[in-house]
Amino acid sequence: MTSQSSWFEKAVTALTDTRDQRVWSIIVSLFGDLAQDPGAQISGGALTRVIEPMGIKPEAVRVALHRLRKDGWIESDRVGRVSHHYLTEFGRAQSAAVTPRIYARTGNDSQNWHLLIAEDGVGTQLLDDVLLSREYASIGRNIALGSGPAPDLDDALLSVTITALHAPKWLQDRLCPKDLCLAYQALLEAVQTASKSRPPKHALSPSQTATLRILLVHRWRRIVLRQPDLPDGFFPPDWVGPECRAAVFNLLDTLDHPSPDLLNSTE
Incomplete structure (x- = not known):
């Protein structure tokens, strides 16, 4: 039987997009998913525990946090030896603006x-x-x-x-170019791989759960925000957007939403 730790490692490998390891963007996804509420804070230790399994070194996290502070996304405080990070008002507003698109379970079916x-x-x-x-x-x-x-x-x-619009091929290709179609296909296959290998019973730690949630949300965010919110008929026939969306949320529903306090509690 597949052990919990080996399933977690396989799922991390499947869901990690090695071509898109911009650490600052991953941290934005993390705070948007886990600590978007006013007053929510993630400790430096918790941040490292969540991100390190992705193959990202603590030094890279520190550099990314510095950039996000400089850009006005994040503020940091230190109490004793423990640092805590939280979204600024600007960061919360930016995250809130795209949250409906990221977590929408259906596409736009407006007529x-x-x-x-x-x-x-x-x-x-x-x-x-x-x-x-x-x-x-x-x-x-x-x-x-x-x-x-x-x-x-x-x-x-x-x-x-x-x-009653008809979308010709040139418009479909413009709205969803080939590289974006391939990104949807790659994410669908990654989610299917992670889902199939999951053992019947599982007991992930809060940090492990957060790692998988962020990998999943981050990859989904990176593709769904690249295209306008239009009905399926506007996109090419080989676009697997609806199947990908369903697979993403089916897996996400099996991953609890750990609170910042729970993630920080193991300091």
Whole structure:
């Protein structure tokens, strides 16, 4: 029978994306999943215990924390020999803004859409500002697609309500390029591998549970936020987004959500 420790190690190997080991981004995923609430803190020791099994050295964690403090994402305090880290107000706001997309269990199935069309010049600049929102997809130099009713904008943008869209192949490829399709496929296979090898009974430590949650959430976050939230018909036929989403949340549901206090309690 597969031991708990060997299953954990195999699951970590399966879920780790060695091509995307930006430690600061992993830490952002960690705080977004485990310590997003005001006042929630993760100790330096707990942070190391969660991240070290990913093959990341403590020195790399310290460098990443320094960068996140410099960028205004994280603050750190020290009580005696123990350091504690927590999201700033800015960090919490940034995490909260993308949380609905990351943890949504279904895709967007809206049937009502609108186009925003800009003229060159001021209109293009305004459209660029609109596209900073993840609710819109650029489908041309001067055109953006969004769901629901058109927003109340000034006369620089033409809004056109549309329904029953047909997405041609060129649009599907633009919205979900080949490398993104491959990333979904790779994550699906990784989750399937981790799920199949799991023993019937398991008893992971809080830190081990957090490690697997962060690996899973991080990889999912990195791909789901790269594309607009559109119905399946907008994406290529070989896109496995719905299957990947289901597999991610099926595994995530088996991993408890350890509180920061529980993770810190073994100091």
